[in-house]
Amino acid sequence: MSGRAATKDLVLDAAEALFSAKGVDGVSLRTLTKEAGVNLAAVHYHFGSKEEVVKAVFARRIRPMNRERLAMLDALEDRGRPEVEEIVTALVAPALRLAGDSPARQRFMRLCARLYSEPAEYLQQLYMEEFSQVIDRFERVFRSALPSLSRAEVRRRMHFVVGLLVHTMLNSAPVRRWTSGACDPADAESTLAAIVSFAAAGMRAPVPDTPDCVRGGVT
Amino acid sequence: MSGRAATKDLVLDAAEALFSAKGVDGVSLRTLTKEAGVNLAAVHYHFGSKEEVVKAVFARRIRPMNRERLAMLDALEDRGRPEVEEIVTALVAPALRLAGDSPARQRFMRLCARLYSEPAEYLQQLYMEEFSQVIDRFERVFRSALPSLSRAEVRRRMHFVVGLLVHTMLNSAPVRRWTSGACDPADAESTLAAIVSFAAAGMRAPVPDTPDCVRGGVT
DNA sequence: GTCTATAAGTAGATAGAC
DNA sequence: GTCTATCTACTTATAGAC
Numbered sequence: 001m002s003g004r005a006a007t008k009d010l011v012l013d014a015a016e017a018l019f020s021a022k023g024v025d026g027v028s029l030r031t032l033t034k035e036a037g038v039n040l041a042a043v044h045y046h047f048g049s050k051e052e053v054v055k056a057v058f059a060r061r062i063r064p065m066n067r068e069r070l071a072m073l074d075a076l077e078d079r080g081r082p083e084v085e086e087i088v089t090a091l092v093a094p095a096l097r098l099a100g101d102s103p104a105r106q107r108f109m110r111l112c113a114r115l116y117s118e119p120a121e122y123l124q125q126l127y128m129e130e131f132s133q134v135i136d137r138f139e140r141v142f143r144s145a146l147p148s149l150s151r152a153e154v155r156r157r158m159h160f161v162v163g164l165l166v167h168t169m170l171n172s173a174p175v176r177r178w179t180s181g182a183c184d185p186a187d188a189e190s191t192l193a194a195i196v197s198f199a200a201a202g203m204r205a206p207v208p209d210t211p212d213c214v215r216g217g218v219t
Numbered sequence: 220m221s222g223r224a225a226t227k228d229l230v231l232d233a234a235e236a237l238f239s240a241k242g243v244d245g246v247s248l249r250t251l252t253k254e255a256g257v258n259l260a261a262v263h264y265h266f267g268s269k270e271e272v273v274k275a276v277f278a279r280r281i282r283p284m285n286r287e288r289l290a291m292l293d294a295l296e297d298r299g300r301p302e303v304e305e306i307v308t309a310l311v312a313p314a315l316r317l318a319g320d321s322p323a324r325q326r327f328m329r330l331c332a333r334l335y336s337e338p339a340e341y342l343q344q345l346y347m348e349e350f351s352q353v354i355d356r357f358e359r360v361f362r363s364a365l366p367s368l369s370r371a372e373v374r375r376r377m378h379f380v381v382g383l384l385v386h387t388m389l390n391s392a393p394v395r396r397w398t399s400g401a402c403d404p405a406d407a408e409s410t411l412a413a414i415v416s417f418a419a420a421g422m423r424a425p426v427p428d429t430p431d432c433v434r435g436g437v438t
Numbered sequence: 439g440t441c442t443a444t445a446a447g448t449a450g451a452t453a454g455a456c
Numbered sequence: 457g458t459c460t461a462t463c464t465a466c467t468t469a470t471a472g473a474c
Contacts, residue, residue, distance in 0.1 A: 007457080023338040025244030028449060039459060044451060046457090117336040117389065119242040128396065135397060152401035153413070159394050160417050163386025164379040170336065175378050177347065178354060182371035193427035194372070198379050201424035208412035226439080247467060258441060263469060265439090 008046050010036040015057045020110035024054055024118055055126060058115055061108055066134050068094035073141060084145050085200045091138055091158075092165050092195050097188045105188065106172065113170030146203060153207060161199045168195065227265050229255040234276045239329035243273055243337055274345060277334055280327055285353050287313035292360060303364050304419045310357055310377075311384050311414050316407040324407065325391065332389030365422060372426060380418045387414065 014036035018027040029050055033040045047053045072090035076082040082090075095112060097105065115123060135158065142154050149157070168175065168191060176184055183190070233255035237246040248269055252259045266272045291309035295301040301309075314331060316324065334342060354377065361373050368376070387394065387410060395403055402409070 021338065023242070023244060025242060026338055029451090030448080039457095040450090041452080041460085042458060048451095050450065114336075114338070117333075119240065119245055119333070124392070128393065150401075152398040155397045156394065156402040156413055157417055159387070159390075159397055160383040160414070163384075163390075164382040166386060167382025168378070171378075171382075173343070174347065175375065178374040178378055179371040182369075183375040194375055195379070197424045197427045198376055198421035202417035202421040205416045205420035208416045248469090249467075259468090260442085260470080261440060269468070 007038050007042050010038050011043055011046065011053065012057055012060060015053055016061070016111050017107055019054070019057060020107050020114050023114060024120065024123075029053075051122060054115075054120075054123065057111070058123070058126060059130075061111065062115075062130050065094045065112070066130060069134055070137060073137060077141070082141060082145060083200075084142070084203050085196055087138065087141050087145060088161060088196050088199045088203065089192070091161060092199070093192055095165060095169065096192050096195075109169035110172075113166040116166050117170065142203065149207065157203050160202060164199065165195060226255075226257050226261050229257050230262055230265065230272065231276055231279060234272055235280070235330050236326055238273070238276060239326050239333050242333060243339065243342075248272075270341060273334075273339075273342065276330070277342070277345060278349075280330065281334075281349050284313045284331070285349060288353055289356060292356060296360070301360060301364060303361070303422050304415055306357065306360050306364060307380060307415050307418045307422065308411070310380060311418070312411055314384060314388065315411050315414075328388035329391070332385040335385050336389065361422065368426065376422050379421060383418065384414060 011032065014032055015027075018032055018035060029040060029043055032053075033043055043050075043053065047056060069090055072094065073082075073087070076086050076090060095109065116127060118124075135155070138158060139151065139154055142158065143149065143151065146154065172184070183194070230251065233251055234246075237251055237254060248259060248262055251272075252262055262269075262272065266275060288309055291313065292301075292306070295305050295309060314328065335346060337343075354374070357377060358370065358373055361377065362368065362370065365373065391403070402413070
């Protein structure tokens, strides 16, 4: 409540920057506290453990992002039955441009993607908890826009969309190299348009000849 | 040259299993050597450092996989101008089913994906070295199948395809949960068909209205 | 080539003064 | 709430016997 930034936030800010760049296992609490300008013991006082720091970093950004996703979906459904492109946009845009300024956005994007790829069991669990209602909601809306797809196939394709989103956010340096700088993921609007076009076409693709995903009882 | 497996291979096998499950930073050399049943010092004798172990694990699988990709592309081009679906298959199939039996395949898939997502700088570099000729080759073939796309746009979309592939290979557990078990990435053929259908449609998608990727000189 | 023993450094977490 | 000092455990890496 004082004028200067709270220790807790200093830790979270530094953690976000460092975790997104080097991964959770690649950053020690000592590196973290040095970067944040706070004392090592203060981290344990405020968070209790490194694992709790990771969870807090995660929750601070992912929850608003998912609220934004659901809000965009609400707005779309108020105006009628949404197009596939619009649904994909609601899924992708909040991840690409939630943060305001550019360096913060890039940090945040990499953080999301990195946390999604982290091997630690507690993170995988946390992710599923945070995402399950988002997944359920998008599945229903996608299914009403794509009635010919089974429930399982819709979910599989949604997973593809999340995959290319995460991969784009995480590996911005390779994208720039691959495209000789012409496609920069830091350019959110261009990236968004490209992802939406690609992903919407993929969602609408014909079901392959060996539709294993239809055989189960999950249709 | 003795009857039993060489120490070097024991280390590489254990490293592949452990790295793919917990990430490079999540596995110590002690855990590794214990799992492999070899002595800690033997690792330094044979490899010199942990970093060299990682590189060796990587090279053992990625090089044959990329050779397979280029061979499939050769075979396709011998028979005429390949379809988008065929090119995508050449890019994706070697990753999904190079290894023979199922547990080994899953381990290998996760290894590839994990290494691709690893933050360490030397791994990013190594990946680019191994992949640059594959990328160049696929770009040319894709462009001849999709002449309306700019070079940069082709590369961006190829990156999307690799992204959903990596994500699928890495997060097989979430896919099973998302789809209530109906879509199992361990079922390589079903997964392959789904990816090819989705990715080919994405590659063929119309170029979005704001084609930032066309403005540069990289067309 | 393989081992034991150990160096030299870093990890997360705590106790207790202020 | 924040600090110093420290504990315990684990990390990579190496020296040197066999």
